[in-house]
Amino acid sequence: MSIxxxxxxxxxxxxxxxxxxxxxxxxxxxxxxxxxxxxxxxxIDELDVNPWNILAITFTNKAAKEMRExxxxxxxxxxxxxxxxxxxxxxxxxxxRYIDCLGYDKNFTIYDTDDQKTLIRDxxxxxxxxxxxxxxxxLLSAISAAKNELITPERYERESQGDLTKxxxxxxxxxxxxxxxxxxxxxxxxxxxxxxxxxxxxxxxxEYYQKRFKYIMVDEYQDTNTVQFKLIxxxxxxxxxxxxxxxxxxxxxxxxxxxxxxxxxNIYNILNFEKQFPSxxxxxxxxxxxxxxxxxxxxxEVIHNNLGRKDKRLWTDNxxxxxxxxxxxxxxxxxxxxxxxxxYNLILNDGHDYNEFAILYRxxxxxxxxxxxxxxxxxxxxxxxxTNFYQRKEIKDILAYLKTIDNGLDDIAVKRIINxxxxxxxxxxIDRVTxxxxxxxxxFYEALKHAESIPGLGRGTSKISPFVSLIEVLKSxxxxxxYSLEDLINEVLEATGYLSELEAEDTEEAQGRIExxxxxxxxxxxxxxxxxxxxxxxxxxxEVALVADIDNLEDSNNVVVLMTLHSAKGLEFPYVxxxxxxxxxxxSYMCINSDDPTDIEEERRLCYVGITRxxxxxxxxxxxxRMVRGETQFNRPSRFIGEIPRxxxxxxxxxxxxxxxxxxxxxxxxxxxxxxPYYGSGSTQKGGTWTPQxxxxxxxxxxxxxxxxxxxxxxxxxxxGPTTFDKIKPSPAVIDYGVGDTVKHIKFGVxxxxxxxxxxxxxxxxxDFDTLGTKKMKASFAKLQKL
DNA sequence: CTCAAGAGCCTTTTT
DNA sequence: GGCTCTTGAG
Numbered sequence: 001m002s003i004x005x006x007x008x009x010x011x012x013x014x015x016x017x018x019x020x021x022x023x024x025x026x027x028x029x030x031x032x033x034x035x036x037x038x039x040x041x042x043x044i045d046e047l048d049v050n051p052w053n054i055l056a057i058t059f060t061n062k063a064a065k066e067m068r069e070x071x072x073x074x075x076x077x078x079x080x081x082x083x084x085x086x087x088x089x090x091x092x093x094x095x096x097r098y099i100d101c102l103g104y105d106k107n108f109t110i111y112d113t114d115d116q117k118t119l120i121r122d123x124x125x126x127x128x129x130x131x132x133x134x135x136x137x138x139l140l141s142a143i144s145a146a147k148n149e150l151i152t153p154e155r156y157e158r159e160s161q162g163d164l165t166k167x168x169x170x171x172x173x174x175x176x177x178x179x180x181x182x183x184x185x186x187x188x189x190x191x192x193x194x195x196x197x198x199x200x201x202x203x204x205x206x207e208y209y210q211k212r213f214k215y216i217m218v219d220e221y222q223d224t225n226t227v228q229f230k231l232i233x234x235x236x237x238x239x240x241x242x243x244x245x246x247x248x249x250x251x252x253x254x255x256x257x258x259x260x261x262x263x264x265x266n267i268y269n270i271l272n273f274e275k276q277f278p279s280x281x282x283x284x285x286x287x288x289x290x291x292x293x294x295x296x297x298x299x300x301e302v303i304h305n306n307l308g309r310k311d312k313r314l315w316t317d318n319x320x321x322x323x324x325x326x327x328x329x330x331x332x333x334x335x336x337x338x339x340x341x342x343x344y345n346l347i348l349n350d351g352h353d354y355n356e357f358a359i360l361y362r363x364x365x366x367x368x369x370x371x372x373x374x375x376x377x378x379x380x381x382x383x384x385x386x387t388n389f390y391q392r393k394e395i396k397d398i399l400a401y402l403k404t405i406d407n408g409l410d411d412i413a414v415k416r417i418i419n420x421x422x423x424x425x426x427x428x429x430i431d432r433v434t435x436x437x438x439x440x441x442x443x444f445y446e447a448l449k450h451a452e453s454i455p456g457l458g459r460g461t462s463k464i465s466p467f468v469s470l471i472e473v474l475k476s477x478x479x480x481x482x483y484s485l486e487d488l489i490n491e492v493l494e495a496t497g498y499l500s501e502l503e504a505e506d507t508e509e510a511q512g513r514i515e516x517x518x519x520x521x522x523x524x525x526x527x528x529x530x531x532x533x534x535x536x537x538x539x540x541x542x543e544v545a546l547v548a549d550i551d552n553l554e555d556s557n558n559v560v561v562l563m564t565l566h567s568a569k570g571l572e573f574p575y576v577x578x579x580x581x582x583x584x585x586x587x588s589y590m591c592i593n594s595d596d597p598t599d600i601e602e603e604r605r606l607c608y609v610g611i612t613r614x615x616x617x618x619x620x621x622x623x624x625x626r627m628v629r630g631e632t633q634f635n636r637p638s639r640f641i642g643e644i645p646r647x648x649x650x651x652x653x654x655x656x657x658x659x660x661x662x663x664x665x666x667x668x669x670x671x672x673x674x675x676x677p678y679y680g681s682g683s684t685q686k687g688g689t690w691t692p693q694x695x696x697x698x699x700x701x702x703x704x705x706x707x708x709x710x711x712x713x714x715x716x717x718x719x720x721g722p723t724t725f726d727k728i729k730p731s732p733a734v735i736d737y738g739v740g741d742t743v744k745h746i747k748f749g750v751x752x753x754x755x756x757x758x759x760x761x762x763x764x765x766x767x768d769f770d771t772l773g774t775k776k777m778k779a780s781f782a783k784l785q786k787l
Numbered sequence: 788c789t790c791a792a793g794a795g796c797c798t799t800t801t802t
Numbered sequence: 803g804g805c806t807c808t809t810g811a812g
Binding site: 365627628629630631 | 803804
């Protein structure tokens with residue numbers, strides 16, 4: 001029995017294809033990672049390909065890590081030589097070696113979105129551009145779009161002649177790029193663009209990598225943009241010994257899951273792959289191993305409404321399963337409350353694990369209410385996305401110190417921390433130093449060293465020198481190989497007084513920040529222990545710059561996860577709650593109002609991604625009324641609900657006000673061939689009165705009805721950020737109480753234990769609280785204290 | 788230079 | 803509704 005026996009015929013065909021371009025159209029849940037890993041194994045084991053010659057590219061570190069693990073498991077020997085990494089880290093690795101050819105220093109820093117914003121602000125200030133007329137956001141996205149299309153500042157300038165707005169953009173782009181170089185920094189888009197540039201201008205570098213990467217595999221190919229395409233197609237177009245271009249390029253993707261157009265993804269990369277590479281072998285994987293046929297049918301029906309797609313239809317022999325459900329609640333509070341209590345019951349009564357559940361939504365802002373409700377019920381959870389750990393103030397501050405020590409050319413980092421903690425260095429001083437630096441063609445930090453010769457600084461001079469010597473001392477300490485990164489961070493915290501200042505604050509918020517800083521120290525320690533290369537400050541900063549929040553999602557953590565539909569791509573959960581299914585929310589009003597009709601198709605693909613995350617059950621929901629940006633909106637159910645055939649869906653409404661589930665043309669749902677008005681029901685208001693829509697009866701079964709555990713109202717607004725909360729792990733509870741004992745709960749206060757039911761290793765404890773009534777909770781999480 | 792209060796803007800999605 | 807930037811008083 002070989003490892004290939006478990007593959008279906010199409011999968012096997014893909015695995016065995018070993019020469020020339022291969023396009024695998026892999027539907028959701030069709031085992032594409034299996035195919036990729038088995039193909040790698042096949043190349044090595046059966047065709048004697050050197051592992052060193054294989055490159056596998058993914059989009060997220062999580063996907064890379066997963067693939068690495070699975071490859072390690074099935075490839076016996078030499079698997080560590082396979083290069084498995086993300087687009088961005090692949091490029092960083094190449095650039096660290098060759099970027100000096102492009103006039104950058106090899107220890108360049110990587111700018112994240114916040115850094116980019118700061119830089120663009122500086123640029124606008126310098127160029128006297130009013131950021132009210134030219135928004136930073138649009139400037140940045142124009143620059144990003146240009147880079148994604150391989151347009152240099154020079155070309156942008158040339159092509160914008162005669163157009164005033166475009167010329168302004170061009171000048172900003174040019175100056176922005178100039179400053180990046182001065183700061184020895186690259187933004188995310190540069191990482192790939194510069195690598196392509198390197199390959200175009202330095203054939204020795206290109207040849208080296210072409211020779212090395214004889215077999216290239218790309219995952220999530222539908223999300224590649226023009227530069228990324230250029231990168232891989234360049235790498236894959238080496239001439240072999242016989243002078244023939246082999247294009248051993250295997251791409252895996254699903255055009256129905258292309259959801260990153262806003263980031264420059266070019267869906268034509270996958271739709272036209274066969275045209276780009278005429279000898280392409282195309283293999284479709286349509287058997288789904290994840291979901292019930294009901295879930296798949298719903299997904300198929302929804303996506304069928306898109307025009308620009310390759311024809312395919314997922315099928316499964318997993319059986320029919322339960323119908324989907326759709327519930328329309330009155331408010332978003334009710335929606336969150338009922339979802340959480342429904343989940344709570346499934347966990348408590350049916351013994352499900354927390355990590356079988358996911359709550360998915362369109363926008364990050366929707367997570368907050370769920371967070372409140374989950375805290376209230378003591379359900380451990382993790383919110384993926386939103387503000388990433390490394391974007392937190394305290395973390396960015398510490399990192400800015402490290403960056404300053406590592407690369408004094410990075411003005412943005414230096415300016416961030418020059419007055420943190422307070423050193424009495426204000427805006428005036430900073431501006432003077434900046435002018436001096438520009439005038440003398442030096443970096444900001446370099447100018448600080450010459451503070452005494454800067455005119456007009458006055459008292460500022462004496463404030464600057466302690467800062468400079470602090471950095472210099474730390475720099476010289478770093479030169480000692482015995483001095484670890486952990487030592488460095490601790491010294492920064494110590495010498496700046498950053499930590500003691502937080503400790504002195506003595507608030508819950510400061511406590512959270514300290515915990516985050518400790519978490520950062522943990523990450524440094526683990527980096528120093530586990531990195532394959534020699535640990536270095538640059539290396540750590542680079543690793544940190546390229547992590548996405550999703551990368552930290554450990555499957556082993558038994559928690560409920562909350563995330564956007566975008567983040568959920570590639571994941572699966574037995575039970576999925578897809579909430580906020582409303583016109584104006586999902587699809588977002590942006591696409592509804594967009595001039596580009598394909599925008600709504602992207603939104604529909606996002607819906608398809610959401611539906612296909614569910615393995616066993618999918619719960620869809622909407623709210624009639626919802627606060628968005630301080631404004632109450634009244635939205636109709638999403639058009640996507642209307643696109644799911646009636647027989648797959650059990651529908652209900654939370655109030656007595658039920659509406660009938662019409663067919664696809666039903667007017668309750670948003671969407672119609674004609675352009676739809678802004679909001680589903682066409683009304684928004686602040687205060688005032690509003691009459692609910694006329695809704696007719698429904699025979700739908702209300703899956704959330706009569707839930708005994710509903711608590712009305714909510715209160716537990718928490719200051720805890722996700723990163724502090726997700727650390728809660730189930731631990732065997734010390735249970736020193738029994739029925740009749742008085743216990744204390746951290747949130748609910750004092751109550752009396754009325755019942756204890758054993759469930760696995762745990763107990764479900766019912767406690768009567770004076771004011772709140774009876775609550776059920778798991779002993780291991782409730783951390784009840786006997787009084 | 789720092790802090791506090793108010794104005795205004797925003798949010799769709801992220802490596 | 804909440805975050806960030808601006809404004810004005812110490």
